[in-house]
Structures are given as structure tokens and as C-alpha cells.
Amino acid sequence: MTTRMSLCVLGSGSTGNCSVLVAESPGGGRTITLIDLGLSPRETARRLHRVGLRIDDVSSALITHFDGDHFYRGWAGAGRKLGLTLRFHRHHRPFAHRAGATVVRCECFHTAFDxxxxxxxxxxxxxxxxxxxxxxxxxxxxxxxxxxxDLGAVPRDFFEHFTGLDLLAIESNYCPVMQRESDRPIFLKRRIMGGSGHLSNEQSFEAVQRIAAASRLQAVCVLHLSQECNDPKKIEAMYEAQPQLRERLVISTHDRPTPWMRLKPTAAQRPDRCLFTNAAAEG
Ligand SMILES: [Zn+2]
Incomplete structure (x- = not known):
């Protein structure tokens, strides 16, 4: 008996990141988990409603890190009221505290958990x-x-962890040409491109291709596109070189949810089936 998983990116970009993962057990139970809380509680509720879910049914949130675009401060009070459990790496506890997040029920991890x-x-x-x-x-x-x-660079051991995947969501933050030519201050460009900021489209695509070679990907969802220094058309053009990946590509945006990306139990046996469904119940 298998638990089914579905992922929808509610919004992604420097104005706020939040995704929702739904796990459906064979007995009919459903666990709804948010990944990052970078949208306001009200906006999160609105987008969850758009994809057919209620914010009251969310049980926990996993936080990637506590920058403002991944943890919106208003969640401290709202998370407590909703009875959410915040889960984050134990190294991030001081930053969670600084962001006011520790008023919510918190569970720290440093290794794998259920x-x-x-x-x-x-x-x-x-x-x-x-x-x-x-x-x-x-x-x-x-x-x-x-x-x-928010990888900054692709670490050497990345491919040990990200292999044999069915679905990959990975940042593709900027086009290096647009970044260089932008009016942004030089320190910001250096921070973003310097290895501890974000992945460029090229770096991301290279990682995707390596992962795809050792996976059975049904979908690749790109995250955290810069509004100022990226263009979805550039990403699409890049993926044209790999038609198998191009047809599985989902580009997230800052302002609306992606379609649902659902893993079906039959996926392993039927790798060429693409399983997207429309997320938005309304326009
Ligand atoms: Zn970010």
C-alpha cells in the first residue's frame, strides 16, 4: 500500500516562497504540509483555496531558511493560532528565534524523519x-x-541526495546576461552570483540534466525566478535542447499557483506519463 504525494508551488520568487505538499495515505488520511511560509497568511489561505485546500487543514510547515522571502514574520502569530508545527534544521534555531517563529510549536531536525x-x-x-x-x-x-x-552553488554531494527522483523542484534564479546588465548595485550582483546566493538558469539546467539521467522524472519545476533578471522564455528556450525535459517543465511564478504535480503509484512503471492537472479552480 502506498502513500501518494502531490506538490503545488503556491508562489515563488523574491517576493515570497511557499509550496504545498499533500500526502494521501491508503486509508484516506491526508497530511498537508507547506514548504516555506514566505507569503502572508492571508495570501497563503487565498492560494490554498484556489487549489482546493483549506489553511485550517495544514498541519505543519518545513522551512528551508529564515530569510524574509521564506518566512513572513506575520506567520509567528498566525501559525500559533492555527496550531501549526514548524519544522526546521537545528542550526537555524537562532534565526527562527530572531524571526519570531519560536512562538509557534517548533520541532528541530538534523537527520531524516517521518x-x-x-x-x-x-x-x-x-x-x-x-x-x-x-x-x-x-x-x-x-x-x-x-x-x-537558494542553493548558491551546486554542492559536490548534491547528486548523492538528489538521484532516483520522480519530481524535482529546483531554483533557476537568473540569466547571467540580464544580471550583469541590470542596474543592481555591484555588491548585490556579487552576492547573488558569488556561490552563496542563487543558481543561474545554466547552473540549474546542468543540475537538472544530471539528475534526470539518474531518475525517472515526471516533472521538473523551476523555482525562485528573478522578476528583474530572468525571463521564462529564456528557460523554455534552454530546455528545447532536451525535449524529454521540456515537456515536463513547469515554471513557477511569484503571483499564482502552478498546476498540481501528482505522483501516481503507477509512476515507476509508467515513466513517460505526465501527470499534471490544473491547480486553479478559478482564474
Ligand atoms: Zn529566497
Whole structure:
């Protein structure tokens, strides 16, 4: 018996990051988990409603790191009221405290843990600014999902953790030409491009291709596109070189949810089936 997993990115970009993972057990139970809380509680509720979920049904949130675009401060009070459990890496406790997050029920991890019956979560620590960020790998009998954002650079051991995936969500933050030509201050460009900020489209695509070669990817979802220094058309053009990946590509945006990306229990046997469904119940 397998637990099914589905992922929808509610919004992603420097104005706020939040995704929702739904795990459905064979007995009919459902565990709804948010990954990052970078949108306001009200906006999160609105987007959850758009994809057919209620904020009251969310049981926990996994935080990649506590930058403002991944943890909106208003969640401290709202999370407490909703009875959420915040889960984050134990190295991030001081930053959680500084962001006011520790008024919510918190559980720190540093190794793998069970999200619910049938879903194991493996956290992976990445360099990002001075505090690092955490990527997640979700494994169930129905398949595996990798989620990695704000990587800065692709660490050497990345491919040990992110292999044999069915679904990959990974940042593709900027086009280097647009970044260089932008009016941004030089220190910001250096921070972003210097190995502890974000991945460029090229770095991201290279990682995706390596992961795809050792996986059975049904979907690749790109995250955290810069509004100023990226263009979805550039990403699409890049993926044209790999038609198998191009047809599985989902580009997240800052302002609306992606379609649902659902892993079906049959996925391992039928790798060429693409399983997207429309997320938005309304326009
Ligand atoms: Zn970010």
C-alpha cells in the first residue's frame, strides 16, 4: 500500500516562497504540509483555496531558511493560532528565534524523519549566505520528490541526495546576461552570483540534466525566478535542447499557483506519463 504525494508551488520568487505538499495515505488520511511560509497568511489561505485546500487543514510547515522571502514574520502569530508545527534544521534555531517563529510549536531536525505514515523526509544542508539553507527529499513507495532552493552553488554531494527522483523542484534564479546588465548595485550582483546566493538558469539546467539521467522524472519545476533578471522564455528556450525535459517543465511564478504535480503509484512503471492537472479552480 502506498502513500501518494502531490506538490503545488503556491508562489515563488523574491517576493515570497511557499509550496504545498499533500500526502494521501491508503486509508484516506491526508497530511498537508507547506514548504516555506514566505507569503502572508492571508495570501497563503487565498492560494490554498484556489487549489482546493483549506489553511485550517495544514498541519505543519518545513522551512528551508529564515530569510524574509521564506518566512513572513506575520506567520509567528498566525501559525500559533492555527496550531501549526514548524519544522526546521537545528542550526537555524537562532534565526527562527530572531524571526519570531519560536512562538509557534517548533520541532528541530538534523537527520531524516517521518513526515507522516509512508513519507520519509531527508534534509540536505546547502550553503546560502552565511547561514545555509535546507533542501528536502521526500520518499514514499509511490515515488520521490526533491526540493532545492537558494542553493548558491551546486554542492559536490548534491547528486548523492538528489538521484532516483520522480519530481524535482529546483531554483533557476537568473540569466547571467540580464544580471550583469541590470542596474543592481555591484555588491548585490556579487552576492547573488558569488556561490552563496542563487543558481543561474545554466547552473540549474546542468543540475537538472544530471539528475534526470539518474531518475525517472515526471516533472521538473523551476523555482525562485528573478522578476528583474530572468525571463521564462529564456528557460523554455534552454530546455528545447532536451525535449524529454521540456515537456515536463513547469515554471513557477511569484503571483499564482502552478498546476498540481501528482505522483501516481503507477509512476515507476509508467515513466513517460505526465501527470499534471490544473491547480486553479478559478482564474
Ligand atoms: Zn529566497
Amino acid at each position: 513526515l507522516c505514515e509512508g513519507v520519509r523526509v531527508r534534509p540536505v544542508h546547502f550553503a546560502h549566505d552565511e547561514h545555509g539553507t535546507v533542501g528536502y527529499r521526500f520518499d514514499s513507495h509511490a515515488g520521490s520528490i526533491g526540493y532545492a532552493t
